Amino acid sequence: MSLRNNRAVLLAAAASVLLVAGLALALFWAPEDADQGFSQRIFYVHVPIALTAYACFGWGAWKALRLLWTRESRYDLESYTAVHMGVIFGILTLVTGSIWAKISWGVWWTWSERQLTLFLVLFLFYCAYFMLRFSVESGPRRANLSAVYALFGVALIPVSFLAIRLAENFIHPVVFTRDGPQMSGSMFFVFCVCLAAMLGLFASLYTNELTGKRLDARLRELREALE
Amino acid sequence: MTYFADVAALARKDILLELRSRDTLPAMLLFVVSALVVFHFSLPSDASATASTGLLWIALLFTALLGLGRAFTAEREQRVLDGLVLAPCDRSAIWLAKSLGVLAFLGMAEALALPAYALFFEPVGWELVAAVLLADLGLAAVGTLLAAMAAASRARELLLPLLFLPLVIPVVVGGVGATVVDNPGRYLGFLALYDLIFAILSWASFEYVVAE
């Protein structure tokens, strides 16, 4: 038990250090982009958050697979927590992406930004995940349904991305382009630090959330045992 | 192979039930034509062919939803699903049989919708027919699984569209793309890929959805 606590504290400490370091590097140390200037720095916040959201959904799908494979109920909580965090990071992706669109092109939303569109579709999908969970009684049934749905979500990610790319041919002309990761070495370093920071943030928050939820469940059991 | 015999038996049961009660299919047929008429009034007069194609696909999606919403109600109302699940057949056979039934109803609805569309809006080319057929496979596969999920929940008919719509966005892209773009091959191929991935996924995971 104390080992688990130590791990959680260490994870939180590491995440904090990485987060502060990453953001400081991004704001002060990273070289200024020739084309976009200071506003390019939002890239160090937006893309790591997006990638972390994907990691959350992937982690949730992995735990879902473990649930269906082993039928151990603890995986349901782990999968649910991961998807929950994924949606939070997803909302952050949409908001920071929207801010970036405002900076770059002056509009709060644009359909020609593939990542944003993909995240919107995924956001809708995983919101339906919560609706599914809310409308089924808790138990192995709900765990199974959630797990299958989480697996569908992970399959949807590449398929949707492909669909969005194909859709560009007839939906909107790709007027807005964004310079890709033609980053210099130091930019890439800052990006990696920020990515590690966001992943660390997810890991740390995830561990805490799980502990809290497990405590909730055990307290409920204790209450039932005593009453 | 008893697997396919099971599937055939289950599918036959569903289609016979529908032919006797005649509630779902007429509703789907009427719905799709009504929707097309509504769309005529909702499109501005200078709307392009692409816009009306898009609306056709929306009509097809919601017609599918209508049919899927009824896919498991009969079982649920008479608790037959528990009996089916206990039956000594592979659970995924239930999924395959239901999907084939949904596919049949969808096909019949489209046999009416496409001529109606050709009459009201634009002539229908082979690409549209091919796209619709390919899309049907994906819609039936995914829709049947999601309908089973929704049937297990309290919200039922409310939940199915929420689960269904995000998952079928790629189908709409493939379908509309195949119709309006000069070279439809890529979009038809994409639809086939979607069908393959999600049919396999639905087939494999159905037993977990109906298990207690």
Next chain:
Amino acid sequence: MTTSEKYVTAAYLLVLAVVLLYVILYSFKLSRLEREVAELTELAQRRRAA
């Protein structure tokens, strides 16, 4: 600061705000858990006394 710099700063501050919001919500949860543990301890002691 130019407008775009303001927006970038806003994005960074948003991330910070979300993390801090999480901390606040979590402290609510912790106090609720504390309360429950206190209640259950009382229940258990009453049980033992009876």
